[in-house]
Amino acid sequence: MRAPSLTADYVIVGAGSAGAALAARLSEDPSTTVLLLEAGGPDRALELHVPAAFSRLFRGPYDWNYDTVPQPQLDGRTVFWPRGKTLGGSSSLNAMMWIRGFAADYDEWAEVAGERWGWDALVPYFRRVERTEDPADPTQGTDGPQSVEHQRDPRAQTAAFLQAARQAGYAVTAPNLPRGQGFAQTMVTQRRGSRASTADAYLRPARRRRNLRVVTGAHVRRVTIEGTRATGVYVDIDGITRQAVATREVVLAGGAINTPQLLLLSGIGPADHLAAHGIPVRVDAPGVGANLQDHLVAGLAPAAHGGTLFGAEGRGELVRFLSRRRGMLTSNVAEGYGFVRTDVADRVGAPADLPDIEIIFAAAPYVGEGLIPLPAEGLTVGAILLRPASRGTIRLASVDPYAKPLIDPAYLSDPAGTDRATLEAGLRVCLGLLQTDALKAVTTGGWVQPAGGEHMSAEELIDTSIRRYAHTLYHPVGTARMGTDAESVVDPELRVRGVEGLRVADASVIPTVIRGHTNAPAIVIGEVAADLLRGH
Numbered sequence: 001m002r003a004p005s006l007t008a009d010y011v012i013v014g015a016g017s018a019g020a021a022l023a024a025r026l027s028e029d030p031s032t033t034v035l036l037l038e039a040g041g042p043d044r045a046l047e048l049h050v051p052a053a054f055s056r057l058f059r060g061p062y063d064w065n066y067d068t069v070p071q072p073q074l075d076g077r078t079v080f081w082p083r084g085k086t087l088g089g090s091s092s093l094n095a096m097m098w099i100r101g102f103a104a105d106y107d108e109w110a111e112v113a114g115e116r117w118g119w120d121a122l123v124p125y126f127r128r129v130e131r132t133e134d135p136a137d138p139t140q141g142t143d144g145p146q147s148v149e150h151q152r153d154p155r156a157q158t159a160a161f162l163q164a165a166r167q168a169g170y171a172v173t174a175p176n177l178p179r180g181q182g183f184a185q186t187m188v189t190q191r192r193g194s195r196a197s198t199a200d201a202y203l204r205p206a207r208r209r210r211n212l213r214v215v216t217g218a219h220v221r222r223v224t225i226e227g228t229r230a231t232g233v234y235v236d237i238d239g240i241t242r243q244a245v246a247t248r249e250v251v252l253a254g255g256a257i258n259t260p261q262l263l264l265l266s267g268i269g270p271a272d273h274l275a276a277h278g279i280p281v282r283v284d285a286p287g288v289g290a291n292l293q294d295h296l297v298a299g300l301a302p303a304a305h306g307g308t309l310f311g312a313e314g315r316g317e318l319v320r321f322l323s324r325r326r327g328m329l330t331s332n333v334a335e336g337y338g339f340v341r342t343d344v345a346d347r348v349g350a351p352a353d354l355p356d357i358e359i360i361f362a363a364a365p366y367v368g369e370g371l372i373p374l375p376a377e378g379l380t381v382g383a384i385l386l387r388p389a390s391r392g393t394i395r396l397a398s399v400d401p402y403a404k405p406l407i408d409p410a411y412l413s414d415p416a417g418t419d420r421a422t423l424e425a426g427l428r429v430c431l432g433l434l435q436t437d438a439l440k441a442v443t444t445g446g447w448v449q450p451a452g453g454e455h456m457s458a459e460e461l462i463d464t465s466i467r468r469y470a471h472t473l474y475h476p477v478g479t480a481r482m483g484t485d486a487e488s489v490v491d492p493e494l495r496v497r498g499v500e501g502l503r504v505a506d507a508s509v510i511p512t513v514i515r516g517h518t519n520a521p522a523i524v525i526g527e528v529a530a531d532l533l534r535g536h
């Protein structure tokens with residue numbers, strides 16, 4: 001039997017947050033053919049759809065299962081970096097927090113990539129994406145494919161966290177305001193209590209279209225380039241390498257780690273690095289794999305009285321979830337958050353009225369990078385470094401397309417030490433919140449992590465929490481950044497500089513990480529890319 005054709009107008013690599021949205025939008029036009037290649041398998045497994053189970057997916061078949069290189073500022077530890085490997089990509093594995101960031105974040109994108117990427121220009125795209133329950137602001141959409149809901153059964157401790165914020169003098173506001181956001185209960189990418197990935201939101205409604213072909217288990221090896229034009233990709237399907245042909249364009253949507261890896265394997269990257277691996281240089285593009293930014297989080301996990309998600313493993317909870325989509329298993333774990341501006345922001349002259357730390361709250365002790373089951377009743381109050389000054393890299397370890405690339409976020413490496421100082425200030429805010437009556441009432445005075453925390457000074461708690469336990473909040477961006485300058489990897493229309501017929505549409509193009517979470521902007525990038533390809 002002949003294998004079906006792998007020729008389409010557009011070949012899209014990766015069915016993640018951005019790729020799924022892009023493929024669905026392009027295939028709305030029945031005269032356009034789209035081939036969506038996804039390395040992972042289908043997303044049928046129950047644990048992909050049970051919100052509280054997300055960390056159970058780590059290091060499993062739906063995870064690319066990366067680790068960073070040793071991080072000198074974190075006691076030389078490697079840090080576990082999960083990434084989704086299935087339909088929906090990381091939106092099938094993430095913590096479902098819908099936090100769009102601030103208008104100012106996108107206005108900063110516009111400064112380097114033009115007005116198309118500024119907040120005012122992107123509002124129609126956010127509205128196009130979102131189906132928001134009880135929108136609090138006119139910029140929030142209500143009839144898009146991506147459902148954004150309130151949590152169905154948040155823990156009582158989450159209300160205590162918000163009360164603690166009030167007691168500590170912070171504002172509690174509606175979530176996802178473009179300006180002036182305070183503390184809030186997390187809104188989640190769920191539909192009636194189940195995860196709503198971009199595979200659910202975008203691909204399922206599109207699956208009957210004859211002009212959209214989605215191939216799972218399709219690992220792309222590299223882009224094929226003739227002269228200066230991308231013509232398709234080499235892809236392994238069922239153990240056979242084949243060429244998929246794009247009659248119009250190839251779009252890379254493999255995420256902030258795999259997209260730069262694919263560009264490098266295709267001969268697009270820093271010439272010296274390519275030469276070191278014996279890869280012929282198609283385009284000397286120093287920006288590929290550079291500019292890596294991620295959100296580092298350092299958490300404190302005090303012991304708590306009963307009623308936390310520690311009880312989520314019980315059989316009763318599974319029955320409640322399966323029968324009514326209720327109970328602890330509908331929790332996204334990180335049920336609350338809030339934005340704060342530390343004194344460090346003023347000291348370093350950060351833009352006025354914007355936060356430098358996000359406080360994240362989990363009604364469970366999120367310890368061991370999420371890799372170990374919850375050990376006890378406890379909470380997590382953590383500080384996220386929102387705007388790191390440190391910059392890292394993605395580099396090839398090998399020319400083997402199945403070899404994991406070298407990931408070096410270079411956490412806390414900025415010479416001025418602003419990142420470390422800011423994170424310390426954020427942890428002081430966490431300690432202050434833990435001292436409020438509201439959180440004292442739900443905690444015991446003991447500690448889950450750091451163990452023995454009750455015998456540590458504030459400075460010891462802060463230092464241990466950073467050096468021993470800080471980990472990723474899973475938001476890598478920037479490794480194929482867009483810009484109007486010649487050193488940017490893609491231009492403002494997402495075209496890879498130096499090659500025709502090749503674009504990037506995923507979190508790699510983000511020039512500076514937002515003060516928010518990265519699923520929303522990744523989906524928006526997919527939507528904008530669809531308009532760019534359609535010539536709108």
Ligand SMILES: Cc1cc2nc3c(=O)[nH]c(=O)nc-3n(C[C@H](O)[C@H](O)[C@H](O)COP(=O)(O)OP(=O)(O)OC[C@H]3O[C@@H](n4cnc5c(N)ncnc54)[C@H](O)[C@@H]3O)c2cc1C
Nearest residue numbers: 014016017018039089090094095096097220255507517519
């Ligand atoms: C554990 C975790 C928790 C997170 N929590 C949140 C959260 O609560 N809120 C939030 O906003 N963000 C969160 N994020 C981040 C957010 O999910 C990502 O920023 C976003 O999904 C990135 O979208 P993307 O399109 O760039 O890449 P992805 O969604 O990762 O998609 C890339 C796709 O490309 C495929 N692919 C890669 N290489 C190849 C290849 N060679 N051939 C074929 N296919 C390939 C991958 O399998 C994947 O499906 C989290 C991420 C993780 C991992």
